[in-house]
Amino acid sequence: MPVSLSARSLRLVPLYAALVALGACASTGGTAPTPQVNALYGQLDQASKSYEKALQQAREGDNQGSQQTLSSALEQLKRASAQCGNSLGCDPQRFFSVYDRLLRLKDGSFSLGDDVEVSGEQVPEGGNAGKTGAASLPQAQRSVTLLHGQQLSELIAMNGPVKAALEMWLTQWRPNLMDAYINYQYLRFQMWPQYQNRDLPEAVLFGILAKESGGKVHAVSRSGASGPLQFMYATGLRFGLSSDGGFDERFDPAQSARANAEYLDEQLKIFNNNLELTLAAYNGGEGRMRRLVGDETSTSFYDPRIYNQLSQETRDYVPAVLAAAWLFLHPDSYNLRFPKVDGAPGNITLTRGASLTELTVCLGSAGGMNDGWFRTLRNLNPRLDPQVTLPSGTRLNVPKLLEKPYASRCTDGPWPILANDLHTAVVPVAPSPPPAAPAPRPSAPTKARSYVVKRGDTLVGIVRKVGCTDVQEVAQLNGIKHEHIRPGQTIKLPACR
Incomplete structure (x- = not known):
């Protein structure tokens, strides 16, 4: 059950303190920053104050005002970080850290403190140390976060693989991303309700669709996976995707989305709502993932014991889906503009x-x-x-x-x-080429001669020595079955002209 806003608000003091400290430490240590850099670092302090203002607005019930304040702070940080990159002695990473946190807050994720409490249960101290993504959250919070969708960004660890996938979607895969978005907008009325019924985030649906088929309903992979969400035949049957009057229901967008939502729901229960492991199971097979994970369902997908045992395809697949989902949520923050599509x-x-x-x-x-x-x-x-x-x-x-x-x-x-x-244009059909003439047979032998089989001889080897006949002819001439000969045996061979 989600925590009330007032309860969550009381636990945000540690985060605010962290933001203020981050802004403060920007002006200490090492070489003294220039006045220009100090001015930029001052904007980190301003972002912290904007966060405090947004929090107060949320406490007062002004959610729209709170979101506007956060949006303004994000825009300010984007401009400041761009200037920081061109200013000697300025550390852009400090801006990115604050920016990432504010971006997550804008999603409605108000549970960023180390003392997060869910449904009255206190998180054990140090229980999530060293973990990332879904594994860094307490189990109950992961469930609420995923199944309620609005806090999906808490499940996406902004680590190296995800950042690399973001770059791919924004560069080499950008045309595919745009095509997937357009295709999805016209399919949305059929596919999104299936996820809504399971209380799953729409961004995950888009991420899977973008990576699997690009929104091409009739896509078929080399391995036989079919449809917009690329179900294998056996898995499709398990989730009710059969043949309807000769039509493969894996190609039906609504039925495919229903089956996909049921699959994710099933695997999330198995993997304790660990989204990364669930996506890995979808790509690499749930049986394999269960064997690798065992009872440690809170482990990270990137744990070497898991990650290093997976195929390169699965290692790439999971961050690619998460990156596409993240861009679906935050296109403006990555200088990305999805086209406006009227998918009614x-x-x-x-x-x-x-x-x-x-x-x-x-x-x-x-x-x-x-x-x-x-x-x-x-x-x-x-x-x-x-x-x-x-x-x-x-x-x-x-x-x-x-x-x-x-x-x-x-x-x-x-x-x-x-x-x-x-x-109805008629395209001429070229006649099929005539069959190739049979290869000329070897010159007919004139008479037979004798040959004594030596140790190590084979019928094929003997025929090759003769050069003008074949194994079948020699076998028939001597009544040999299955090409069986023995040392000392005398056989007849054709004598060539």
Whole structure:
């Protein structure tokens, strides 16, 4: 049960003291900082005061004002840290430490003190020493944090692997991240309710989707994992993803999200709500993770006893999912702008026969979709073959913003005619090449000669010496079965011309 705000507020004094101390220590030790650096360090003190103000606003019930105060403090720290990087003698890491804490507070995570108390139970002193991520939190707090979602950031340890994954999503994987976000927004109305039913964080759903398939409903991996959340066949069956009239339900976004939520819920219970271990089980197999972890479910995923025994794929997978989830929560804090997507669901009823490919052509870039609507139409209608012409009267799922463009562009006029002309174009089929002529057989032998088998001889080796016959011919000539010969045996060999 979540702790009341007043109770949590009373335990925040240690954090405030830590922030003030951090700001104070910024101006002591080593070479005396310049006036410019002192001014920047002063902004650390200001961030601490902003935190105190936000806390007071929260105590008074002004949650909106509290969030605005924190947002302003975060913006101030971003600007200051940028200036610090260009100022001799300034330590940017001090800004990042405060920034990270304020960012977590902005999520509603008011349990950062060392004396966190949950449901009246005091955390044993030193019980979480040296642990990171989910393992650094008491068990009851991990459960509340994960299952209530709003404090998910407490489960994500901002360590080296996660930071490296953040960089990948923001650079090399950035196009994949954007595609995944757009695809998810149109699938959200089907997938997110499945997570809500289990009280799981939406950011985790997005993180898994982004890493597994990029939001491509019909994705299939080399290992046979299928669907937007990449279920293996046997695991899918275990969670009710079977065949419905020949359709593999792993490709159904709603059913796949339901099964994924059930899987996570099951594994979170097994691993004591350790999200990192649960994600590792999802990627690397729950059986393997149970054997590695044993009864120590509070251990960190990064514990060498666990981490070093996992495949490179799983070692990369877990921080990649967490990093994508973190960016889903905090895009602005990483200079990332997700596009605005109106994912409201809608539907159309075809007034004339058309395939999904034809609809893609006649819809063009309606609604500002420069990449076209083919992927979205397929994702929202996963049971349909995109090349098959659907009869008039067929009802299709589409984003609501396409209802009017369909009526204006695809029911009459030049675009559906053009689309149909392209779709029905005949591509010449080249005739299959004639079968290759059989290789010429070796010259026919004229007569037979005798050969005495020596120790170590094989029928294949003897035939190679002759060079104009094959094993089958020699075996038939001598009545030999299974190529069995023995030393001293006299056999007949063809004599070549």
